[in-house]
Amino acid sequence: MSAPASDPRFESARRRFLQGAAALAAVTLAPGVTLLAPRAAGAAASDKVRWAMLIDTTKCDAGCDHCVTACRDENGWTGHDRARTDPHWIRKVDLRDRATGATHSLPVMCQHCETPPCVDVCPTGASFKRADGIVLVDKHICIGCRYCMMACPYKARSFVHEDVTGQKPHAPRGKGTVESCTFCVHRVDAGQQPACVVACAEKAGQGAMVFGDLNDPNSEIAKAAGRHVTNRIRADLGLNQGVLYHGL
Amino acid sequence: MIDTTSYSTIRGNSTEYFTLLGWLALMVLAGLGASWYMEHNGHWVTGMDNQVVWGTPHVFAVFLVVAASGALNVASIASVFGKTEYKPLSRLSALLALALLAGGLAVLVLDLGRPDRLIVAMTTYNFKSIFAWNIYLYTGFFAVVGVYLWLMMDRPLAKFSKGAGTFAFLWRLILTTGTGSIFGFLVARQAYDAAIMAPMFVILSFAYGMAFFLLVLLALYRWTGRPLGDFLVGRLRNLLRLFVAASFYFVLVYHLTNLYGTENHGVERFLLLDGGVITALFWVGQVLVGYLAPMALLYHPATRESRANVVLASILVVLGGVAQMYVTIVGGQAYPLNLFPGYEASSSFFDGAITAYAPSVPEIALGLSGVAMALAIVTVALKVLPFAAEDLSDARMDPNSAAKAE
Numbered sequence: 001m002s003a004p005a006s007d008p009r010f011e012s013a014r015r016r017f018l019q020g021a022a023a024l025a026a027v028t029l030a031p032g033v034t035l036l037a038p039r040a041a042g043a044a045a046s047d048k049v050r051w052a053m054l055i056d057t058t059k060c061d062a063g064c065d066h067c068v069t070a071c072r073d074e075n076g077w078t079g080h081d082r083a084r085t086d087p088h089w090i091r092k093v094d095l096r097d098r099a100t101g102a103t104h105s106l107p108v109m110c111q112h113c114e115t116p117p118c119v120d121v122c123p124t125g126a127s128f129k130r131a132d133g134i135v136l137v138d139k140h141i142c143i144g145c146r147y148c149m150m151a152c153p154y155k156a157r158s159f160v161h162e163d164v165t166g167q168k169p170h171a172p173r174g175k176g177t178v179e180s181c182t183f184c185v186h187r188v189d190a191g192q193q194p195a196c197v198v199a200c201a202e203k204a205g206q207g208a209m210v211f212g213d214l215n216d217p218n219s220e221i222a223k224a225a226g227r228h229v230t231n232r233i234r235a236d237l238g239l240n241q242g243v244l245y246h247g248l
Numbered sequence: 249m250i251d252t253t254s255y256s257t258i259r260g261n262s263t264e265y266f267t268l269l270g271w272l273a274l275m276v277l278a279g280l281g282a283s284w285y286m287e288h289n290g291h292w293v294t295g296m297d298n299q300v301v302w303g304t305p306h307v308f309a310v311f312l313v314v315a316a317s318g319a320l321n322v323a324s325i326a327s328v329f330g331k332t333e334y335k336p337l338s339r340l341s342a343l344l345a346l347a348l349l350a351g352g353l354a355v356l357v358l359d360l361g362r363p364d365r366l367i368v369a370m371t372t373y374n375f376k377s378i379f380a381w382n383i384y385l386y387t388g389f390f391a392v393v394g395v396y397l398w399l400m401m402d403r404p405l406a407k408f409s410k411g412a413g414t415f416a417f418l419w420r421l422i423l424t425t426g427t428g429s430i431f432g433f434l435v436a437r438q439a440y441d442a443a444i445m446a447p448m449f450v451i452l453s454f455a456y457g458m459a460f461f462l463l464v465l466l467a468l469y470r471w472t473g474r475p476l477g478d479f480l481v482g483r484l485r486n487l488l489r490l491f492v493a494a495s496f497y498f499v500l501v502y503h504l505t506n507l508y509g510t511e512n513h514g515v516e517r518f519l520l521l522d523g524g525v526i527t528a529l530f531w532v533g534q535v536l537v538g539y540l541a542p543m544a545l546l547y548h549p550a551t552r553e554s555r556a557n558v559v560l561a562s563i564l565v566v567l568g569g570v571a572q573m574y575v576t577i578v579g580g581q582a583y584p585l586n587l588f589p590g591y592e593a594s595s596s597f598f599d600g601a602i603t604a605y606a607p608s609v610p611e612i613a614l615g616l617s618g619v620a621m622a623l624a625i626v627t628v629a630l631k632v633l634p635f636a637a638e639d640l641s642d643a644r645m646d647p648n649s650a651a652k653a654e
Contacts, residue, residue, distance in 0.1 A: 084297035088597040095591040108587070108595075117435065123379035124372045143369050144361015146301040147379050153436030155585050155597065158298050159361060162290030175290050176361030233587050237435060248588075 036212065038191030047131040050242065051183055052214040053197070054221050054230060055106060057247035059208035062105035065092050067209065070199030071109075074184060075171040080162060087158035089181045090196060095248075104248060107196065107209075109181035110135055110156040111233060112242030118148035118157065127178075133242050134183045142177040149178060153234050156180050183211075183242075214242070253336040254638045255401075258472050260631035272624040279617020282610035283358035291361065294611050299603035300581045305359035307573045308615030311456065312352030312622060313386070313427055314449055315569070317420040318457015318491075320345035320393065322484070323400075324420070327413025333483065333645055336637035337465070338413075342397045343635050344464055344626055345420075345457070349389055351622030355614055378429050385423040392419045401633070424450045431576065438515040439580030444505065448498040452569065455491035459565035462488060464626060466559055468636060477642030478555075479649070485558050489546035492565060496539040499572075515583045518602065519575065526579040529571045538568015578605050 039045065071090045072078065079086025090109035096102070112135045118127045119135065126142035129135045137148075137157075149157045157180040164173045170186035173179055184194035188211075192198075197209040212221035228246040232239075258265075286294055296303040322341035326334035357363050373380045396416045399409040428449030434440040462484055469476035503520065506512045519530055542561035544551070551557045582603045587593060593600035630636055642649045 080292070082292055083596065084299065084598075085292040086298075088298070091595045091597040091599070093587070093593055093595040093597075093599050095588055095593055097591055099590070104591075108599075119374075120376050121379060121433070122374050123377045123383060124368055125374035127374075141365070141368050141372050142362065143365045145369075145379065146361070147377070147430075149298070149301045150581070151434055151436065153585060154587060155298075155599065159291065159301060161292035161297070174362075176287065178361070234436070 036188060036191050036193065039189040045130040045132040045134070048215060049132040050214040051112070051133050051188060052212065052221055052225075052242040052244065053112075053183070053194070054210045054224050054228070054244045054246060056208045056210075056224075056228070057104050057106045057245055059206045059247075060105050060107070061204070061206070062092075062094055062103065064105075064204050064206070066199040066203040067107050067196035068092060070195040070203070071181070071184075074168070074187075074195035075182070076166050076168040077158075077171075077173065077179070078166055082161075085159075085161035087160065087179060089158070089179065106245060106248070108154060108156070108233070109196075109243070110183075111154050111239070112181075112183060114240035114242070116239065117151040117153065121147045121151040123147065130185075134185050134188070135180075136182055136185065137178055137180065139172050139174050139177050139179075142174075144176040144178065146178060153237055153239070255336075255339065255634035255636060256638050257632065257634050258468075258630045258636060260627075264471065265627070265631075269624065269627055272620045272627065275613075275620030276617050276624060278613045279355070279358070279615075279620070282613040282617070283363070285610050286359070286614070287363065293608065295606045295608045296611070297603070297605075299584075299598050299601075300578055300605040302577055302581065303605060304574075304578075304607040304611035305355050305614045306577050307570060308618050309352045309355040309359070310427065310577065311570050311573045312348050312355065312618050314424060314453045314573075315456035315460050315566075316345050316348035316352060316453075317389070317424045317427075317450075318453035318455065319348055319461050320416060320420050321454055321457055321487075322461055323396070323413060324417040325487075327396075327410050328417045333480065333647075336640060336645070337461075337480070339397065339400055339635040339637075340465065340468070341461060342393050342400070342416075343629055344461055344622075346390060346393055346397075347622040347625035347629070348457075348460065349386060350625060351618035351620075353386055354621055355618035358614060378426060378433060382423075382426045382430070385419070385426050389416075389419060389423055392416045420453075421450060424453045431580070436585060437580055438506075438512050438586065439519065439576070439583060442502060442505065444498065444502050448495075448502060451491065451494045451498050452572070455488065455495045455565055456569045458484065458488045458491055459562040459569070462558060462562045463566070464623075466555065466562075468630065469640065472636070474636065475639050475641035477640060477645055477649075478553075479642045479646035480640055481555060481558060482553075485546055485552065485561075488558075488562065488565065489543055492539055492542050492546075496535075496543070499534070499539075511586075511589070514586070518583045519579050523579060523582070523602075524604075526575055526582060530575045530579070533571025534568055534575055537564050538572055542568070581605075 068090050077087045077089050090107050093106055093108050095104040112133055116129055116135050119129050124141045124143055126138045127148050146159055157178050159178050160173055160175050163175055167173055187194060193211050197211045200209040201207045210221045210224050212219035214222055216222055230244040230246050231248050232241045232244055320341055322334050323338035325331045326338045357366055393416050396412040399405045399412045425446040428446035431440040432442055432445030507516050519526060542564045545557045545561040546552050582605055584600050
């Protein structure tokens with residue numbers, strides 16, 4: 001008889017296995033997709049970790065939106081075919097340089113700022129940042145005032161304008177509250193990569209998105225960030241976001 | 249100085265009184281219905297969306313909150329600055345301030361995505377949020393002005409009213425600073441992110457509040473047949489025109505400052521030149537109706553002595569004020585965030601696109617219900633407690649009237 005999933009011996013064995021796998025740090029599942037160290041059940045998020053994403057816009061095709069589709073499927077933020085009010089946790093933005101005419105395409109989502117304006121302005125503290133840098137909305141205390149949406153420089157947040165259906169247990173939503181990209185916190189805590197990163201690597205075959213712990217010098221993202229010139233959107237605001245771009 | 253003014257409740261038993269109350273009650277009910285409709289269906293039934301997240305309800309709510317602090321000015325002038333001729337107006341001034349704030353806050357709360365969680369907003373705070381400060385400033389305003397009113401109306405305690413009045417005056421300055429800062433601290437939006445927002449809102453509150461106060465005062469004394477002389481009306485008129493001129497000055501400085509930075513030319517061009525409804529509301533609503541017309545009416549010797557023109561100018565200031573809040577709140581959001589300077593951006597989420605916002609009927613109904621609620625509170629309160637002085641005739645108020653008569 002196999003051990004039930006809740007068996008502590010099994011859990012600790014699983015953790016040891018996953019931690020060991022993460023320690024190898026080179027377990028590549030697909031281009032750019034490595035295993036992460038899972039957060040132990042019950043343990044608080046650690047400020048030793050800085051979850052971050054590096055997006056290589058030179059690998060990002062204008063017509064491709066696998067990251068958007070994967071995010072929608074993973075987190076269940078379906079809309080009602082009403083463009084103005086439907087939610088967008090992640091979107092593809094097409095850019096054209098006014099001077100040269102050069103074009104770029106890139107995904108934009110919550111930038112998981114180190115000093116997030118949405119957290120500053122939220123009257124109830126529903127907008128909050130975890131110790132490991134992930135910015136989230138506590139749906140239980142969000143009163144739907146939308147001040148965070150006014151404050152966010154990246155238009156990263158959506159207000160839930162109507163009834164929600166098909167919710168995922170790991171991504172609760174609520175009419176009248178605000179929501180945004182969670183960096184797939186449920187996956188990250190379980191040692192998995194965010195859904196967009198996996199889709200970019202596996203479905204788009206690009207690996208334009210790298211996710212990991214920026215504080216870990218051996219992580220793929222730290223190495224990539226060291227190799228490339230990276231930018232942050234509106235770096236002039238000094239928000240030190242967790243989403244970095246290369247190629248802009 | 250001992251206040252010898254006689255105050256009394258209004259009779260409030262005429263058909264006109266109940267008709268007025270009836271209409272106001274209907275408007276309040278319409279607003280409550282609109283709120284229920286918006287909450288039941290979700291906000292997609294309004295004109296607001298993920299681009300313009302604050303719409304018409306916020307236009308009215310912020311206008312009323314700003315006007316509320318300004319309405320207290322008349323009382324402050326009497327208590328804090330010792331201008332005793334304004335003293336008989338202090339109770340009405342404080343009452344109107346409380347009523348306008350209640351109306352504004354009601355609209356703000358009824359527009360929340362989750363108004364049922366008001367208790368969360370009252371018990372769970374993030375003290376870095378200006379919104380959270382404002383919750384304290386607003387509830388504090390009720391308490392501070394409430395105590396001030398009590399000290400004014402309880403004659404044995406009236407000697408303490410100067411201190412309470414000074415405290416209330418400081419409180420209201422901080423409150424309006426907080427309201428302006430809601431916008432001033434938004435670093436990412438080019439139409440906001442300006443320290444001048446806070447003092448500008450303070451000056452705007454002087455004008456909006458005085459206009460509202462004049463309208464209520466003139467209507468009250470006309471409808472109740474109580475004497476109200478030209479001396480006081482002239483004094484208030486002079487203050488109103490000064491406040492309007494000062495508001496105009498602040499708006500000029502705000503736009504000129506923005507225009508100095510080339511990076512802001514896009515948003516200024518949108519607001520001032522090619523923003524469609526927003527541009528029209530700026531030039532016609534805010535500048536012409538809100539500043540130039542009332543200033544002309546109240547400064548020109550041929551028009552300024554007419555009480556009808558004072559009423560007209562006050563109405564224009566109120567309408568101009570609503571237009572100004574619309575331009576500020578909706579215009580500031582309709583212009584897209586500039587995430588990538590130097591690039592033209594486009595996306596399925598309206599990056600780089602100007603949003604065409606149109607207010608919906610429920611939003612307008614909710615916004616107007618705030619005005620109605622404020623006026624209904626004043627109308628009922630005047631019948632319950634003696635807020636209104638019985639005699640504000642020149643013979644009583646004007647220190648020179650006896651000399652003039654000779």
